[in-house]
Amino acid sequence: xxxxxxxxxxxxxxxxxxxxxxxxxxxxxxxxxxxxxxxxxxxxxxxxxxxxxxxxxxxxxxxxxxxxxxxxxxxxxxxxxxxxxxxxxxxxxxxxxxxxxxxxxxxxxxxxxxxxxxxxxxxxxxxxxxxxxxxxxx
Numbered sequence: 398x399x400x401x402x403x404x405x406x407x408x409x410x411x412x413x414x415x416x417x418x419x420x421x422x423x424x425x426x427x428x429x430x431x432x433x434x435x436x437x438x439x440x441x442x443x444x445x446x447x448x449x450x451x452x453x454x455x456x457x458x459x460x461x462x463x464x465x466x467x468x469x470x471x472x473x474x475x476x477x478x479x480x481x482x483x484x485x486x487x488x489x490x491x492x493x494x495x496x497x498x499x500x501x502x503x504x505x506x507x508x509x510x511x512x513x514x515x516x517x518x519x520x521x522x523x524x525x526x527x528x529x530x531x532x533x534x535x
Contacts, residue, residue: 414487415441420480421493429500433467433474435493439482450479472497 419438427433439445447463449456451474457465463482467474475497481490 411442412484412486413440413442415439415445415482415484415489417480417482417489417491420491423492424494424496426496426498427470428498429471431470433465433470433495435465435478435480435495437463437465437480437482437491439463439489441482441484441486443484445482445484448481448483450481452476453479470497 448458449465478493
């Protein structure tokens with residue numbers, strides 16, 4: 398009696414649509430000259446490529462470096478940034494609205510600190526007055 402065996406190997410590859418697993422807030426505001434750091438981490442199979450766009454213009458596409466960084470921002474860096482993660486199975490996107498405010502000057506900082514100091518002084522006076530009144534009534 399002769400036995401014969403036939404082996405059939407079946408390989409199935411599971412493809413997974415990309416999902417964005419870590420991202421920046423939907424609205425970001427920074428001052429001129431500061432660092433803009435946008436996060437977009439995605440998973441899927443095959444590994445998704447991540448593309449950053451600003452107002453529709455492609456800025457970078459990468460699989461491993463998915464964060465987007467602008468070192469020294471100016472007003473021109475404001476706008477809608479879109480992160481697009483895609484592979485052979487699908488695409489997913491999210492949008493970040495970036496607002497750039499004017500530079501903090503010494504004058505603006507001095508006005509803020511003066512106002513803050515005055516408000517703090519007034520607050521401390523009111524708390525002390527209330528505290529003393531409480532003990533005078535007792």
